Amino acid sequence: MDDFKGKTAFITGGASGIGLAMAQEFLKAGAKVMIADIRQDALDKAVKTLGGGDKVRAIQLDVTDRSACAKAVETIGKVHILCPNAGVFMGGPTQDASFDDWDFVLGINLGGVVNIVKTFMPRMIAAGEGGHIVLRSSIEKMYASGGAGVSNPPKFVGDGVGGVLAAGCRRGTRPAPRRGSRCWRRRSRCGPGLPWPTR
Numbered sequence: 001m002d003d004f005k006g007k008t009a010f011i012t013g014g015a016s017g018i019g020l021a022m023a024q025e026f027l028k029a030g031a032k033v034m035i036a037d038i039r040q041d042a043l044d045k046a047v048k049t050l051g052g053g054d055k056v057r058a059i060q061l062d063v064t065d066r067s068a069c070a071k072a073v074e075t076i077g078k079v080h081i082l083c084p085n086a087g088v089f090m091g092g093p094t095q096d097a098s099f100d101d102w103d104f105v106l107g108i109n110l111g112g113v114v115n116i117v118k119t120f121m122p123r124m125i126a127a128g129e130g131g132h133i134v135l136r137s138s139i140e141k142m143y144a145s146g147g148a149g150v151s152n153p154p155k156f157v158g159d160g161v162g163g164v165l166a167a168g169c170r171r172g173t174r175p176a177p178r179r180g181s182r183c184w185r186r187r188s189r190c191g192p193g194l195p196w197p198t199r
């Protein structure tokens, strides 16, 4: 996608950190943004930070709640750039993590991505306007320091989920790109300061 004007970016975890930074960049590029977050107070603050106006919308959403995701997709119009970015961090030695710790982190950082992609991607394809899915990773994926504990495995979601989506689309397996659609075929990897190839 080269022209962001008239496009809409939907960003989960968009009320702070990386998600908010993405929203700022997409706005600068001319897109409209819809930020979703579990924290309403943070959303209110983020909307102000983003300058409000008709290009910024916000929705409270817990990405682990599948029925809430299904409701959200009904109320949100067309999405062209999907950023399932909501995440939490829990560090410390992996051997000390409880099952609850694993469930909490994997539920948001991996399950949340699955829920959002599964809910939104079919509509993006059906709309036939192309699109882009942005999956966040981490330097910890390349150089596991041991400090990221239970937060480390979901950092592979970009390669795991993104890789099969891109490969499946290239091979014409489901989800199939629409005939004539320019998108759903290209996979980009971007790592500021890192030796990741873009392709």
Ligand SMILES: NC(=O)c1ccc[n+]([C@@H]2O[C@H](COP(=O)([O-])OP(=O)(O)OC[C@H]3O[C@@H](n4cnc5c(N)ncnc54)[C@H](O)[C@@H]3O)[C@@H](O)[C@H]2O)c1
Pocket: 012, 013, 014, 015, 016, 017, 018, 019, 036, 037, 038, 039, 042, 061, 062, 063, 064, 085, 086, 087, 088, 089, 108, 109, 112, 136, 137, 138, 139, 151
């Ligand atoms: N900050 C970094 O340098 C960095 C680098 C690589 C990866 N990460 C990972 O990226 C993710 C986000 O990092 P960040 O620094 O932007 O954190 P952040 O806490 O600033 O932002 C995450 C946002 O996600 C929201 N959120 C949490 N659970 C949610 C849920 N269930 N539903 C909807 N929204 C939810 C939070 O309210 C928050 O606004 C984390 O998983 C982190 O481990 C961060």
